[in-house]
Amino acid sequence: MARLIGMIAVVAIAFLTCSAQTSAQQLRPEEFNTLQRLIKPTADELKWEQIPWMTDLWEARRKADTEGKPIFLWSMDGNPLGCS
């Protein structure tokens, strides 16, 4: 009997521990805003968006011709604006 009670106690403790850990790992609705702010870029990390990037080379060429300015071309395997 004592052995049975002991076994039940062990199982109960294991269940509660797992539940606590599982519950701790679930995302709570009240965490949402904090997590979103943590992951999204800070204002400093978004400064590059102040540059008026185009993504069409020929249209950039036409604009440069119209305005009498040089072109700055950033070409990468993968659009540079799509990755950091």
Add this chain to the structure above:
Amino acid sequence: MLAFSDPDVIKLLRDEYVPVAVDDWYYRRKRDAEGEFFWKISGSWGSVGDGETRQQLTCVTAEGRVLSKKNEGQFPVQVRERLRQSLFEFKSLPKAERAPRSAKVEPLKQRDNTFVPPKPSEGGLILKVYTRGLDRNSRGELTHCNLDREIQERAQLNEIAGADYYKAKEAPQPDRLWITQAEWKSLVPADPRKGASFPLPESIVKRLCQYHFFDDTWGLPLPWGDGDTRSARMTLTIQEVSPAQVLLRLEGEAVIANASDLSKAGRGYQPKILGSLCYDRTRSAFTRFDLVAVGEHWDNDGSGAGRMGRHPLGIAFELAKGDSPQDRLPPDTTRGGRLSSYLGQ
């Protein structure tokens, strides 16, 4: 984006140049006047061919005279000086070569549409995606990742790139998620009832798991393999209903790994997912579509495009206006003709 956060670089590009960013995977394959212009100004770094990339920062006139050209991945001071020097050279050219309309560039008459980046579908939703490496502090709380240890290791290996190059990878990696009109319209029942729950459509679950739930903070990602999503559950629950709007909560989890036995998987991600959606009934449109996915990510076999080792990873999604060039770029994993697979078509 380290160099392009520099205030002097921003000012130069905004005021003195026409800045343009392109994916050379498409441009080196185009067979039209635009492709010819790209080849003319980008030249070759090695042998010429479709497989050779043209990754570079080029200052060039509308006519096609190259003012400077350098392999990309430069630090702020180098980009700044290159922009200044190239501008000086531009302004030193005869006026006839740099005056407005001197190159007489006409609209492109015929465009090679074989190799153009895909565009968002009509009526679809565009979500901005941000993926950020995370760490835990001594209290177990999630923080921005700190790559000082990785930087130190690379310094010991005498890697050329330098601390700034790797520090830049602490910033979140942007991407886009596309949801078709048919998909988002299916998310709100015709007669919504508070408390009703239903699964997120399988096509969106698959797209999130296979094409977005990975660490791409260190390089260009490839999607997970077809069988790598080991389990995924994402459930929408209606929180509030009014004549004006329907509020929904998304909650779920996923297990993605490149082996079914997680203890043997070289790479994997186990996120918990939470989302907050708002459907405006008067406009028949979503006005909020925010998601976060947070969980442990590991890469012990180098098969990914992110940080090695085991670390928490956070991914955030939010509705984009879709009116900026970067908003309308295709999702990173649709390159190389993968759009149909991405959309599950």
